[in-house]
Amino acid sequence: MEKSLLYDTGVLIYIVRDSSIDENVRKMINPNGLEEFISVVNKAEALSIANRNAWGKAKILKLNRLFHSITIVDISDNLIIDRYVEIDVFSQKQRGSRKEDSPRNMGKNDLWIAATCSSLEFKLITTDKDYDHLQDEYLERSYFPPESFK
Numbered sequence: 396m397e398k399s400l401l402y403d404t405g406v407l408i409y410i411v412r413d414s415s416i417d418e419n420v421r422k423m424i425n426p427n428g429l430e431e432f433i434s435v436v437n438k439a440e441a442l443s444i445a446n447r448n449a450w451g452k453a454k455i456l457k458l459n460r461l462f463h464s465i466t467i468v469d470i471s472d473n474l475i476i477d478r479y480v481e482i483d484v485f486s487q488k489q490r491g492s493r494k495e496d497s498p499r500n501m502g503k504n505d506l507w508i509a510a511t512c513s514s515l516e517f518k519l520i521t522t523d524k525d526y527d528h529l530q531d532e533y534l535e536r537s538y539f540p541p542e543s544f545k
Contacts, residue, residue: 398518398535399430402465403508404440405522406539407433411441411458424520424539431465432517436507438467468511479510482533499528509534 402424410420425431445455470476486501501509505525512519512534519526519536526536 397427397429398516399432400425400520401432401434401468401508401512401515401517402437403519403521403523403526404437404444404504405541406520407437407441407458407461408444409522409541411454411461423543424537432468432515433462433465434468434508434511435470436504436511438462440504468515470507470511472514474514475507475510478514478533479506482506482509482513482529485532486528501525512536 406420406424441458445458450458468475470479483501483506486499486506502525509519509526509529511517513529517534519534520539521536522539522541524538526534527538530536
């Protein structure tokens with residue numbers, strides 16, 4: 396059985412960014428029509444980006460429509476909180492000879508998103524490599540480089 400999807404904030408931005416690519420983006424990242432989720436952290440982060448970049452009313456409306464079409468997961472669940480701690484400790488203590496194995500500071504939003512995805516056993520859809528060191532250990536992710544949305 397395929398896993399439900401949890402979108403990273405970058406994916407939300409690309410979906411909302413240009414009305415001509417909206418449906419194509421969603422079909423590309425979710426061709427099988429799996430259930431789509433975001434963390435409440437994604438919602439706050441996307442709204443912050445919209446505010447900082449002075450998005451117009453039409454774009455904000457589109458973002459809000461997107462929020463209504465995707466299930467938003469609260470992060471107050473103890474499983475998510477415990478996984479947040481576990482992933483943070485894992486990220487800080489990584490050891491090994493490869494650069495990928497070195498300790499890393501994850502952004503707090505990314506930690507919450509990873510913890511949500513991992514604890515619920517969703518597949519993470521992302522446009523950045525901030526989660527690479529968690530692949531296989533804590534989550535399954537699909538990476539879509541930003542240029543794939545153009």
